[in-house]
Amino acid sequence: MQIGIFTVGDVTTDPTTGRTPTEQERIKATVAIARKAEEIGLDVFATGEHHNPPFIASNPTATLAYIGALTERIILSTATTLITTTDPVLIAEDYAKIQHLTDGRVDLMMGRGNTGPVYPWFGKDIRQGINLAVENYALLRRLWSEDVVSWEGRFRTPLQGYTSTPRPLDGVAPFVWHGSIRSPEIAEQAAYYGDGFFHNHIFWPAGHTQQMVDLYRRRFEHYGHGPADTAIVGLGGQFFMRRNSQDAVAEFRPYFDNAPVYGHGPSLEDFTEATPLTVGSPQQVLERTLSFREYAGHYQRQLFLLDHAGLPLKTVLEQLDLLGEILPDMRRGFAEGRPAHVPDAPTHASLVAKAGGASDATVYAPADAATGHRAEDAEGAVGAEGGAEVRA
């Protein structure tokens, strides 16, 4: 069982002080939170991707590479990578590069983003959201699994004899999750490929999460990847805890009441009852978290959202300290009653083992056949003259 945190990188005014952090403060806080996550023994740190204020979560690859250099053990991931508006050619390069830099400590979660306007910023059409997610991901898989790709699709220019570099570390692509709150098509996509499925599990009632996870598990089995209870499931979650539950409620309420997304809406009490948000003592957080299995089955990854709604860095780090204290009990609880055939979340090491060991995937090309040509002359130059030589 992997336990970690994910961030959306919102720059939000602290409603109790009226202070709003600068972008740099928030960016540095994100790094501090990731380092703290490793320090308390968490398994995963994931960052969202947003391209508009009030977020600092653009360019997740720089953030992850930087954190990768400052940490040693924690898995770096995304929540989510915009497979709709980001060129899959760029995703293939970026995350293979981070794989090499962090010795395989990276995986990704594909998503479609939280905001409609992001599509035209990257030259895409929101009405094609699902179609973009489907076509782009199919190409991304080929770019990682095939050394030389010729491809033609609907949403980007064709590729002729193209090789994405660097090749995935040890010849094994990063593991991919697909995140969606309410699109059955994305659960279906995850099941089709035998990839992981992650449900945000924050904004919606548990019954809805259950429907999406059930669909994914059922279709995972349908596509022949194994029994439904061996499908790779991840869940989000959020909590605020203090040793005394009344203190937690009193301290968190102003942040809840003014939070982006659900603020100024339902009461804290209604929302904690309807969704997995838990505000209370460490014991309450522990029990609520372990109860997620009742409707999601035994699952592989639990990510908590802690640094949002204007909570100051100091408070977030205190939340992590408290999480660190209940972490051993949480791990024991998750292990309890877990059947032996339920797999752990794939890691780079497990994927290498499954592939029969590491192999150097470098594509050794004899000469640079592209640089220095005029664009007009370059047609066919890469594939025809360059002739990439492949050693697997």
Place this chain on the structure above:
Amino acid sequence: MTRVVVVSGGLSTPSSTRLLADRLTDATREALEEAEVVHVELRDLAHQLTDHLLTGFPGPDLAAAIEAVRDADGVIAVTPVFSASYSGLFKTFFDVLEPGLLDGTPVLVAATAGTARHSLVLDHALRPLFAYLRAVVVPTGVFAATDDFAGSDLDARVRRAAGELALLAGKVSGADAAPAPRRTVEEELGEPTPFEELLRRSSEG
């Protein structure tokens, strides 16, 4: 069994909107062989509707109302006129229905207002809304200004609209439950309505 859901958007208690909704409901019950009616009073759901706009998911009572509409064979939708259109509360309920939920569902549209000058709201606001939602709006809409509750003209329109809804939504109770089509001049020229019948109708008002 024909499942009819009545969505009523009045704010006061009792409201003329609910009164009109009840009259339409009774007439629809009569026109149907067997009816099961669920009332959705939007005033009671006002908080949960606002929460839904902000959180994206319905509270328990609102979820039950949405499920009732999903399962409905026919819907009676009644709104007060606020600022020349349906009320914001009424619109919000139809805003939070997921796309496709009303596809092909027969809907009887009705509205109340203080003055007859708002009567075109049915055709200028409600019909476009339900056309967008791909519902099948019954031909007769029922508009009632305050004055209409004093006279008996409203009854005929209520019966006609209810009969049309019954015909589209389920099994009608008898041969005369569904409204008879209007006779054209062409038909009168071929076979005129006997004068005794014309006399009878004129005395009925």
